[in-house]
Amino acid sequence: MTRSAPGERPRPRVVHVPDAHAYVEHVSRLPEDVSVRPAPAVPGATAVPGVPSGPAGRLPRFSWEDGPQWVRAHAAEFDVLHVHFGFERLSVAELTALVAALAEAGRALVWTAHDLTNPHLVDQALHEQQLAVLAEHAAAVLTLTPGAAEEIRRRWGRVATVVPHPHLAPAEVMARVRPGTRGAPVVGLHLGLLRPSTDRRVVLALLDAVTELPTATLRVHLREEVLAAGFPRPDRELVRELHRPSRAGRVDLRVGGRLPEPALWDELSSLSALVLPYRWGTHSGWVESCYDVGTPVVAPESGRWSEQQPVHTFRSGPSGPDRASLVDALRRAVAAGPRRSSVASERLSGRTRGVVEHDRVHRLVAAGDRL
Known part of the structure; x- marks a missing residue:
């Protein structure tokens, strides 16, 4: 563990899984750290002003495929493993072996519950078993909303x-002030890869329904x-149903690759x-992204959105939306x-x-607490 101020618990070395994700970046590093601090010693390690970032060098990236072996090989180099998502590929036995390896090594597990219902799955049985393993063995559980808690x-x-x-x-995108509405309204629908949900x-x-807004365009x-x-x-039938109004000029259907930044922010x-x-889900990055840029969101009453x-x-119910x-x-x-x-100031303060x-949770569990 790295040094801390007198009277303060030592700052633990934290490995976030996954480490290369915007959400993880924003819960593990302060806004100013992105530009002025060197990369932390551990992927995704929490950076707090006035706290040294630890010894030079990085751990090899955590791999779900050899999780227990990775823990045993590198237990001396980290204090907390913080799991967010990506464990869907593991069997219950494999996930249990991982948490057992952490316990044997004396390393704490923290779990952030993002999807209590997995939007990428129809059959939730395995997902529910995986969540039960994490809930039982995590020293601390975090989540995003009171309803999920x-x-x-x-x-x-x-x-x-x-x-x-x-x-x-990004902060510079959130800082933009949008002009008043000009021209016909555009309603967006991002279907992506038609996830199971x-x-x-x-x-x-x-x-x-969009025909009830006669000047509006639906962009899909x-x-x-x-x-x-x-x-x-x-879903060939759905694709045909999208192409029909597209050919008639009533729907702006755009088929292509994943939108990169900054094109995504310009689009939203x-x-x-x-x-x-x-149909189901718990939390959504789309809700947060739209809030960042000031775009209203329309969503079913289900979920915690x-x-x-x-x-x-x-x-919306078993027979479809009302x-x-x-x-x-x-x-x-x-x-x-x-x-x-602009909500830039509010959002950056919330991130801090x-x-x-x-950091508080990581310090407590690294010291042996169970929250």
Whole structure:
């Protein structure tokens, strides 16, 4: 562990898994550290002003495939393993072997619960078993919203520390002040790779509902892989339903690759609203990204999205979305329009609080506490 101020618990060496992700970057390093501090000794290590960053050099990147062996080989070089996501590929036995290796080495496990229901899976059985292993063995559990914390308490009897999702957009993007609405409103729908939680019924209802806003354009982004032979989740009927109004000029259908930055921020900033077409899920990076740039979000009442940031919700059930509710949510979002004020200061302050809270939790568990 690295040195700390007198009377303060030693600052632990933390390995975040994964380490190369915007969320992890923003909960482990303060905004000013990104530009003025050298890379931390441990991938994703928490950086706090006035605290030395530890010895030079980096650990080899953690690998899920050889997790227990990695822990045994490098136990002397870290104090806390903080798991976020990516464990979906492991069997229950493999995940259990990892937490056992951490216990044998005397290293603490921290888990941030992002997806209590996995948006990439239809059958949640394995995911639920994996979460049960993490909930049982983690020295501390974190999550993003009070509703998720209550679900964790109900399902596993653990008290989760709530640390809100940090910003995702760069500070210079958040600092932009958007002009007033000009021209016809544009409603965005990012379907990506048609993840299993995508509700095709919401998509089809949206094609109809947007006609209630006669001046509005529906802009749909679809990854080109969806149209390729061998795509694992083909939905040719949905694709046909998207192409039909596209040819008629009522839908702006854009098929291509993943939008890189800064094109993504320009795209989100150009929208009057973004619709989340989900059947299930817990938290969403889209909600945070849209909040960063001032774009209203329309989402079903399920999930914890409205606890992350204010969103315009619509009702949706086993038979699909309620059309009147969806139209009402769209109208409210478009009428509200983009937020014109910047949230850069608020978001950067929130990020600082999140980093400090992570550091507090890491210090406690590294010292042997179970929260």
